Amino acid sequence: MKQRRGVVRGVFAGAGGDLALAGLSTQLFALNATAREFVLTKSKVHLQDRSMLNIHAVLRKIDNKLISWLSAERQGLERHRRGHVRDFYHWGGPMNGQTARAEFIRSLIQNSGVERVVETGAYQGTTTEWFAGFELPVVTCEIDRAAYAFARKRLENYSNVEIIHANSVDVLKQLSQRDTIHAKTLFYLDAHWREYLPLADELALIFRYWRHSVIVIDDFAVPGDAGYGYDDYGPGRALVPSLVHAVPGAPETLYYPSVPARWETGLKRGCVVLSTDPDFEAALAATPQLRPVRRGD
Numbered sequence: 001m002k003q004r005r006g007v008v009r010g011v012f013a014g015a016g017g018d019l020a021l022a023g024l025s026t027q028l029f030a031l032n033a034t035a036r037e038f039v040l041t042k043s044k045v046h047l048q049d050r051s052m053l054n055i056h057a058v059l060r061k062i063d064n065k066l067i068s069w070l071s072a073e074r075q076g077l078e079r080h081r082r083g084h085v086r087d088f089y090h091w092g093g094p095m096n097g098q099t100a101r102a103e104f105i106r107s108l109i110q111n112s113g114v115e116r117v118v119e120t121g122a123y124q125g126t127t128t129e130w131f132a133g134f135e136l137p138v139v140t141c142e143i144d145r146a147a148y149a150f151a152r153k154r155l156e157n158y159s160n161v162e163i164i165h166a167n168s169v170d171v172l173k174q175l176s177q178r179d180t181i182h183a184k185t186l187f188y189l190d191a192h193w194r195e196y197l198p199l200a201d202e203l204a205l206i207f208r209y210w211r212h213s214v215i216v217i218d219d220f221a222v223p224g225d226a227g228y229g230y231d232d233y234g235p236g237r238a239l240v241p242s243l244v245h246a247v248p249g250a251p252e253t254l255y256y257p258s259v260p261a262r263w264e265t266g267l268k269r270g271c272v273v274l275s276t277d278p279d280f281e282a283a284l285a286a287t288p289q290l291r292p293v294r295r296g297d
């Protein structure tokens with residue numbers, strides 16, 4: 001059968017006369033969507049799904065460059081508007097795409113009667129959105145303006161989510177003045193990345209004000225399983241047990257994933273779980289996906 005090949009060269013479409021950078025970015029995205037290779041046969045046109053010249057990657061780079069010229073607030077909103085899956089599921093989904101982690105946290109919420117969730121470090125709201133699905137009140141915070149604008153937009157239709165643009169330690173101080181400190185609260189501490197590592201200060205505030213709390217720290221070293229990654233920002237700033245034990249009031253026993261890293265999915269980041277509340281501690285001891293390690297063991 002005789003075939004002719006050609007390339008449909010897309011025309012700029014989409015945002016019309018919008019001369020703003022955001023509009024131009026929309027136009028490029030529209031070009032991305034309309035450029036296709038086609039094959040003509042006798043009676044039919046078959047669209048072929050070929051990533052021709054990797055046009056998606058090239059246009060995404062141009063798109064990113066244009067967005068980087070916007071203010072931080074508009075960068076976040078524009079990233080949200082263009083709707084790339086990579087922006088919404090940057091690390092492969094909630095909890096870094098780790099299904100074993102997600103399952104033990106889900107079961108902890110169910111079995112120990114968690115009433116509220118507080119997350120530090122929302123980034124673009126992926127894990128926040130997952131927590132919001134449990135229909136419990138969720139408070140999260142984010143220091144980066146662009147990430148905050150993205151997450152705020154993403155979560156605007158969740159009436160159970162409060163997102164605060166501030167440093168996590170200031171947010172915990174603010175929350176410690178509310179009546180909600182008496183509720184059973186799950187803390188998901190994930191505000192790392194920057195020069196100042198707030199973890200020790202966050203823990204000190206939680207130990208002081210929240211009597212009924214359970215804490216999960218992401219990016220934490222898992223003893224005996226080097227397959228799990230963790231954050232190390234230099235001397236005294238690695239996410240290891242000594243950092244937790246140095247905080248006054250820290251419990252003697254810390255809990256780690258019992259699922260070996262090779263059976264975890266996604267980014268395989270380590271974590272630690274701890275509580276100073278005897279009821280929560282009993283729930284942790286009864287969770288098969290967790291194993292206890294006592295200080296000094």
Ligand SMILES: C[S@@+](CC[C@H](N)C(=O)[O-])C[C@H]1O[C@@H](n2cnc3c(N)ncnc32)[C@H](O)[C@@H]1O
Nearest residue numbers: 121122123126127142143144167168190191192
């Ligand atoms: C690893 S990302 C969080 C990912 C998010 N929890 C998720 O699972 O999708 C870390 C985020 O913490 C933010 N961050 C770093 N230090 C912070 C601080 N002191 N207070 C609030 N946010 C902070 C960073 O800007 C970054 O967006």
